[in-house]
Amino acid sequence: xNLCEKLTYNYEKSKFxxxxxxxxxxxxxxxxxxxxxxxxxxxxxxxxxLLRKLEDPNVxxxxxxxxxxxxxxxxxxx
Amino acid sequence: xxxxxxIDPGHMVDEHSDYLLSFxxxxxxDLELAKDMVQDTFVSxxxxxxxxxxxxxxxxxxxxxxxxxxxxxxxxxxxxxTDPASHFFSKEDGSDNGHxxxxxxxxxxxxxxxxxxxxxxxxxxxxYCLEKLPERWRGVVAAKYLKxxxxxxICDDFEITTSNLWVIxxxxxxxxxxxxKSKWEL
Numbered sequence: 001x002n003l004c005e006k007l008t009y010n011y012e013k014s015k016f017x018x019x020x021x022x023x024x025x026x027x028x029x030x031x032x033x034x035x036x037x038x039x040x041x042x043x044x045x046x047x048x049x050l051l052r053k054l055e056d057p058n059v060x061x062x063x064x065x066x067x068x069x070x071x072x073x074x075x076x077x078x
Numbered sequence: 079x080x081x082x083x084x085i086d087p088g089h090m091v092d093e094h095s096d097y098l099l100s101f102x103x104x105x106x107x108d109l110e111l112a113k114d115m116v117q118d119t120f121v122s123x124x125x126x127x128x129x130x131x132x133x134x135x136x137x138x139x140x141x142x143x144x145x146x147x148x149x150x151x152x153x154x155x156x157x158x159x160t161d162p163a164s165h166f167f168s169k170e171d172g173s174d175n176g177h178x179x180x181x182x183x184x185x186x187x188x189x190x191x192x193x194x195x196x197x198x199x200x201x202x203x204x205x206y207c208l209e210k211l212p213e214r215w216r217g218v219v220a221a222k223y224l225k226x227x228x229x230x231x232i233c234d235d236f237e238i239t240t241s242n243l244w245v246i247x248x249x250x251x252x253x254x255x256x257x258x259k260s261k262w263e264l
Binding site: 016040052 | 091100112116117121247248
């Protein structure tokens with residue numbers, strides 16, 4: 001795992017739990033020098049925001065009446 | 079005849095099919111597959127109805143059968159991404175020049191994409207990108223962000239460890255980012 005991979009992984013991990021001191025230190029040292037990792041953090045936060053707004057919570061999936069009829073007929077003993 | 083055999087299949091479909099379909103869709107995001115899974119669940123339930131002991135509600139029992147089928151499906155269908163995440167990053171010496179990140183001339187962040195998406199009031203492209211994820215990853219991402227389930231629930235439902243959860247989220251985001259950037263040619 002290269003350093004950028006490890007640091008971006010740790011960035012995701014940090015959203016779930018506090019990182020070890022050594023990991024935090026490593027991130028703090030690396031970030032000012034690495035635009036890719038800084039961009040990853042920005043993108044990661046943007047994705048969090050976008051994904052949370054993605055689905056209408058009221059969307060509900062239903063079988064049509066015909067599909068239910070078919071389901072029932074498939075369940076009848078042959 | 080045991081009392082368990084008194085369950086009417088027609089009534090079971092009327093009462094539980096839509097709930098089970100919504101449950102399946104929260105994990106699969108593939109309507110046809112989800113419908114097939116629900117049908118398989120009813121078939122399985124009827125063949126082993128004698129094992130239903132009424133200690134739980136029928137819906138809970140059906141959901142557990144469906145959940146098991148979804149996990150089995152993932153196990154069979156899962157093709158592991160063999161690319162290590164390092165694929166998405168150049169080497170420290172800059173020698174890796176084969177990846178989109180290296181070749182894209184205009185390295186904007188996704189905030190630009192967010193502006194476009196919000197402006198258009200559509201999330202279709204992100205939905206499209208989500209569909210490119212391996213099924214299990216998609217399910218985990220849906221559970222984490224769309225349903226906002228807690229980590230413990232996600233790990234239980236998908237039978238993964240917390241470390242696996244972080245790895246999946248990390249890699250899924252790399253794929254989504256790649257997909258969105260290519261859509262908007264960033």
